[in-house]
Amino acid sequence: MLKKNKGIRAISNLHYFISKFNEENLTYTYPLLGWGRKKSFFKAQALAEKKGLKALCLEDGFIRSLGLGKDGFAPLSLVVDETGIYFDASQTSDLEQLILQPEKEELNLRAASAIQTILNHKITKYNQKFQTLDSEKFNQKTKHILVVDQTFGDQSIKYAGATKETFKAMLAQACLDHPEATIWVKTHPDVLAGKAQSHFQPKDLASVNIQILTEAYNPIELLGYMSEVYVVSSQLGFEALLCTKKVHCFGVPWYAGWGLTNDKFAPVEILQGRRGINHSLEHLFACAYLKYARYVSPVTHKRCELEEIIALLIPNIEVQATLPLKLSAYGFSAWKRKFIGDFLAFPKVELNFKNFFKPNQNDHILAWGKKAKLLKDKGYKNVITVEDGFIRSIGLGASLIRPCSLVFDDVGIYYDATQPSKIENLLKTRQLTSTQYERAQKLRDLLVELNISKYNVGVAKKLIKPSEDQKTLLVIGQVEDDMSVQLGGVEIKTNLALLKEVRANNPEAYIVYKPHPDVHAGLRVGKIEEQVVLQFANQIELDASILECFEICDEVHTITSLSGFEALLRGLKVYCYGLPFYAGWGLTQDKFRCERRNKNLDIDTLVYVTLVEYAVYNIKNTTSMNIPLVSPEDVILYIQSQMNFPAETSKETWKDIFLKFKKIQNR
Numbered sequence: 001m002l003k004k005n006k007g008i009r010a011i012s013n014l015h016y017f018i019s020k021f022n023e024e025n026l027t028y029t030y031p032l033l034g035w036g037r038k039k040s041f042f043k044a045q046a047l048a049e050k051k052g053l054k055a056l057c058l059e060d061g062f063i064r065s066l067g068l069g070k071d072g073f074a075p076l077s078l079v080v081d082e083t084g085i086y087f088d089a090s091q092t093s094d095l096e097q098l099i100l101q102p103e104k105e106e107l108n109l110r111a112a113s114a115i116q117t118i119l120n121h122k123i124t125k126y127n128q129k130f131q132t133l134d135s136e137k138f139n140q141k142t143k144h145i146l147v148v149d150q151t152f153g154d155q156s157i158k159y160a161g162a163t164k165e166t167f168k169a170m171l172a173q174a175c176l177d178h179p180e181a182t183i184w185v186k187t188h189p190d191v192l193a194g195k196a197q198s199h200f201q202p203k204d205l206a207s208v209n210i211q212i213l214t215e216a217y218n219p220i221e222l223l224g225y226m227s228e229v230y231v232v233s234s235q236l237g238f239e240a241l242l243c244t245k246k247v248h249c250f251g252v253p254w255y256a257g258w259g260l261t262n263d264k265f266a267p268v269e270i271l272q273g274r275r276g277i278n279h280s281l282e283h284l285f286a287c288a289y290l291k292y293a294r295y296v297s298p299v300t301h302k303r304c305e306l307e308e309i310i311a312l313l314i315p316n317i318e319v320q321a322t323l324p325l326k327l328s329a330y331g332f333s334a335w336k337r338k339f340i341g342d343f344l345a346f347p348k349v350e351l352n353f354k355n356f357f358k359p360n361q362n363d364h365i366l367a368w369g370k371k372a373k374l375l376k377d378k379g380y381k382n383v384i385t386v387e388d389g390f391i392r393s394i395g396l397g398a399s400l401i402r403p404c405s406l407v408f409d410d411v412g413i414y415y416d417a418t419q420p421s422k423i424e425n426l427l428k429t430r431q432l433t434s435t436q437y438e439r440a441q442k443l444r445d446l447l448v449e450l451n452i453s454k455y456n457v458g459v460a461k462k463l464i465k466p467s468e469d470q471k472t473l474l475v476i477g478q479v480e481d482d483m484s485v486q487l488g489g490v491e492i493k494t495n496l497a498l499l500k501e502v503r504a505n506n507p508e509a510y511i512v513y514k515p516h517p518d519v520h521a522g523l524r525v526g527k528i529e530e531q532v533v534l535q536f537a538n539q540i541e542l543d544a545s546i547l548e549c550f551e552i553c554d555e556v557h558t559i560t561s562l563s564g565f566e567a568l569l570r571g572l573k574v575y576c577y578g579l580p581f582y583a584g585w586g587l588t589q590d591k592f593r594c595e596r597r598n599k600n601l602d603i604d605t606l607v608y609v610t611l612v613e614y615a616v617y618n619i620k621n622t623t624s625m626n627i628p629l630v631s632p633e634d635v636i637l638y639i640q641s642q643m644n645f646p647a648e649t650s651k652e653t654w655k656d657i658f659l660k661f662k663k664i665q666n667r
Helices: 014-018 039-051 094-100 105-121 164-177 219-223 236-242 281-292 306-322 334-343 369-377 422-429 434-449 483-488 495-505 546-551 562-569 603-614 620-625 632-642 654-665
Strands: 033-035 056-060 077-081 144-148 182-186 210-213 228-231 246-249 293-296 326-330 350-354 365-368 383-388 405-409 472-476 510-514 555-558 573-576 615-617
Touching: 014 056, 014 077, 014 293, 033 039, 077 094, 094 281, 105 236, 105 281, 105 306, 144 164, 144 236, 164 182, 164 228, 164 246, 219 236, 228 236, 236 246, 236 281, 281 293, 293 306, 306 615, 334 350, 365 369, 369 383, 369 483, 405 422, 422 603, 434 562, 434 603, 434 632, 472 495, 472 546, 472 562, 495 510, 495 555, 510 546, 546 562, 555 562, 562 573, 562 603, 603 615, 615 632
Parallel strands: 033 056, 144 182, 144 228, 182 210, 228 246, 326 350, 326 365, 365 383, 472 510, 472 555, 555 573
Antiparallel strands: 056 077, 077 293, 383 405, 405 615
16 A cells, blocks of 8 residues: 555655654564545555554644645654544544543643743744744734634545534634624635635625735744634644633634633534543643654654754754845855755755856855955845854865854854954853753763864874873964964964964973864965974874863963864863954953953853854755754764764775865965
8 A cells, every 4th residue: 555655655764653663673564554534544444444454544743844745845743543533523533542541740741841942932833934923913902813714625624523614604703702803814825825725705804804814924923912713623723722822613623622722613513422521731732742743853764752853943943044035155166065055955945056156236145254255345245154163074174074064154253353243242142041051061061071073083092191290281283374363363373473472481381282184184274394393392293183182281272273162161271362252251361352252151151152053063864854954962973973984985086186286285
């Protein structure tokens, strides 16, 4: 039966949705499957009866995906029902049986926490970018009532005991109940797109107090302006309950009949005496969202819990909200084009590459580092600067290794101390909650425990501290023509000048100099001859990773290197000779001051803003399930897992030829 149903067969990770929780069985035999109350289900059911088996009924879950299924977005959640299906009130279902069970306090507490997160982040079934809500439409002096239309022929209407006439009766009742209110009729997005038919004709909506909502607003945000909600069988009715709104049901959806909705107008006789037991909202949520619906992680491609899906949706929703629907990517090299689209694969976001023609002044532009500054200097206003993030990869950017992390900054860029940036603004204003503090602490512990840095290069070479009596300083070399040195440096902008300054201030110290990996590899500018280095340093460390160097050092000295931030995570004293993003907040010893940074921070606020709020993350694993962004924790674990496998060697490619050219160019 599965072979005949291309739609079901095409569902990503179907095996994990329909099997027991993370059951591993490579010879798994699919049961008879059908979708909802479509022909595929009735065929599967008939065949199952002949064979003395049960057919499983599938449907989308209640928090399904980032974009619409019809736009090709894979489900993150499905329901799999052996008894019926949740929207068919004419018979019982697995969900109904779950709700009939006694409430459990632990599960209700978990439900309450998930509900609050959903409301805080306005998470719904489909989480594409919504239109900005015009609050002036919803004058607070007037009562606002929402009447929810559905698409003509929606299966859930028939199986909720309703008909097309029910919708007109519902609208008439809402007008009768609230003669002084504004009645808002919410049409379905498919109706607006001309892909489906409404239940209302223009003459039905002619009353002066009836308004049609044609905008695609976020349902959770919209419900905040409504006093009461009228539904037939729409899931929006349950979301209204989550928003503590009074809900009137004119059909029998799965959440009716439990004492939470006004069922006076609902055809409850379809239940044939079932339900009728009052239950809490948390219990219904727990049964539907935590126990009935099933989830598969886009990161691991295995079954997971709702909370993991919510955690993945949050950064995607937040970043998506800041992006225009059309972006011009200007000046991206061929290899950067390969990955930038993965970070921006949001519903309806259109990314156009422009290399040889300058973008229009009114375009929303993405540009990498130096190119973004050139465009801004020429008067372009809508420029988002893209740069590598802080937990980047296993290997160097100059070696054309794909990044797992980027930053998108629409204010400035983190390494440019000459002007404000998005991260600087966040650091100036952010006050963490207890939950955010806890996450920052765990994130810091994870980075330290797994020895994760930006590039994760260098061998696991155990270094020995030169002397317990002598102070050991680590001086970090950088790429001298790098923008972070040019725009974050003040007076000291070369590696030699840094070495001289540190030695002058610390004549008795043991100094370890570590060149930048790209410089040592001959790919970038900033190399100092060995005999010159040893005039000011006691040791040059080429092989050991930066994290191994931290183990033998008392202090870290840098111009603007990210290694200074990594040292702060490990409790080391850090001296800054320029103005990196982490300087000026009371956490570092600074040679220069930045007047804009006039607030002392704790390390956890710095970690949370930098790694959770500012940077974004992507790994290739999630592409098949249409989730562009993942969490920093996901990337840390991904990098750690990849570090267990040696890099594959292959024949010389265009990348090898390019790297050889770079080495010759920088001699």
